[in-house]
Amino acid sequence: MRKDKDPYKVLIIEDNLGDFILVSDFLEETILAPEIDHAPDFKQAVDILNQSAAGSYNAIFLDLSLPDKSGEDLIIEILKMVRQTPVIVLTGYTDASFAIKSLSLGASDYLLKDELSATTLYKSLIYNIERFKTLLRLKESELRYSDLFHLSPQAMFVVDRVSNQFLDINEAAISHYGYSKEEFLEMTLNDIMQEDDFKKYECRPAEKNPDQSSFQNLFRFRLKSGTWVDVELRCNLLLFNGIKAEVILANDVTERLTHLNIIQEQNRRLKEIAFEQSHVVRAPLSRMMGLINLIKTTQISQKEELIQLLGYIEGSAYEIDDIIREIVRKTETLKQEGDL
Incomplete structure (x- = not known):
């Protein structure tokens, strides 16, 4: 042997x-x-x-x-x-x-x-x-999973894939959503997720969507206080104490979405301002250019005529100045609204 x-x-x-x-x-x-x-x-x-x-x-x-x-x-x-x-x-x-x-x-x-x-x-x-x-x-x-799960600063849940019952919850989820661990364990995912979102929810592990951009898996969750928040979900499948389950990371993006919406609204209004004012400013500018061209191409013998033409040009310049001031005022107003 x-x-x-x-x-x-x-x-x-x-x-x-x-x-x-x-x-x-x-x-x-x-x-x-x-x-x-x-x-x-x-x-x-x-x-x-x-x-x-x-x-x-x-x-x-x-x-x-x-x-x-x-x-x-x-x-x-x-x-x-x-x-x-x-x-x-x-x-x-x-x-x-x-x-x-x-x-x-x-x-x-x-x-x-x-x-x-x-x-x-x-x-x-x-x-x-x-x-x-x-x-x-x-x-x-299992110990590494437990440490990563329970010490994570982001809310995480383990959910039964069949019944959607909560099987485990980390401290971040308990703190953020306001429910105790005992309350969570008596609930299902459907109890905190908006009904329409729950109907379309499906766990799609991140590795299957490597190019997925931010804000693609958006759902709405309800806090114990009754407030609804926007969450971006990431999940993975696992076997938890012999039960087919999924671990869900729920990143609250409510504040980020609010800021993003404010920025998008500001951009939209800025485009409107730019579009409107660009048409408004063309009228006095066209008059100025026409008057200047008239002075360059025409023999003006009388000083009074020249002074009159220059007055028209000055008036158009003041009109353009007022338009620019209005654009600045509107953009400053937008900036202050964004800061709020």
């Missing part, structure tokens, strides 16, 4: 020397150079684990019946000390029923001593090491 060259360090907690030797021999049949430690009772197991670094063992094989501790208490105490290491229970037929229960207490697997072989032992070792790594990664991922 080709032996596994990877380094493995295991602790065998077993009071029966014969069983310890058997398990050790089976491991050495399949692993090139396993590092094996032995604890014949609970006390020595505690001493070994206390002296070793957390996670230093790849796996622990545990006999359920030790002279100084056994059964459920033994499982619980060992698991407290090795949270980052899979514990594989070794048992005889008489303890088989409890071995199954040990899985619910947190043991990774159980093996019947009378059915042990080098192959079954090796398969159990490798399977539980990899399975435990996967579970640790999953827990770390």
Whole structure:
């Protein structure tokens, strides 16, 4: 048999020397150079684990019946000390029923001593090491999700995809919307979303719309006070405690939209002012240009005629000045309204 060259360090907690030797021999049949430690009772197991670094063992094989501790208490105490290491229970037929229960207490697997072989032992070792790594990664991922969710400064909800029931709410949502967590958990998304918006709402994860511009997923949500606010929604699908759900980030853009609408209205009115005044200013300007052209092309012999023409030009200039002042007044009024 080709032996596994990877380094493995295991602790065998077993009071029966014969069983310890058997398990050790089976491991050495399949692993090139396993590092094996032995604890014949609970006390020595505690001493070994206390002296070793957390996670230093790849796996622990545990006999359920030790002279100084056994059964459920033994499982619980060992698991407290090795949270980052899979514990594989070794048992005889008489303890088989409890071995199954040990899985619910947190043991990774159980093996019947009378059915042990080098192959079954090796398969159990490798399977539980990899399975435990996967579970640790999953827990770390869940912890990161929890931190991102609950510490987010923006309101976030977890909603059941079928019933639309709120399953989880972060502190930002509770603070912003005014409902307590208990009140949220009694509600559905429909209870805070405008009815017409709810009918058209569909979770479309952001990665499916990478080019989506701002203000595309706009909906209206109701605060506990009764006030309606504009929110921009982003969502992702996830499995929450075994339930098909979606996590929704609700960004309140009411103030931004208000400012945007004010700016758009100002631009519209400025265009109107520019259009209207451009036509108004053309009349006196045309008169001025005509009068100036008349002076340039006509022999004017009388001083009184020239003074009269210049008076007309001056009057048109004052008219243009009044028009410009009116444009400035209207734009200043718009600016003050925008500041409000």
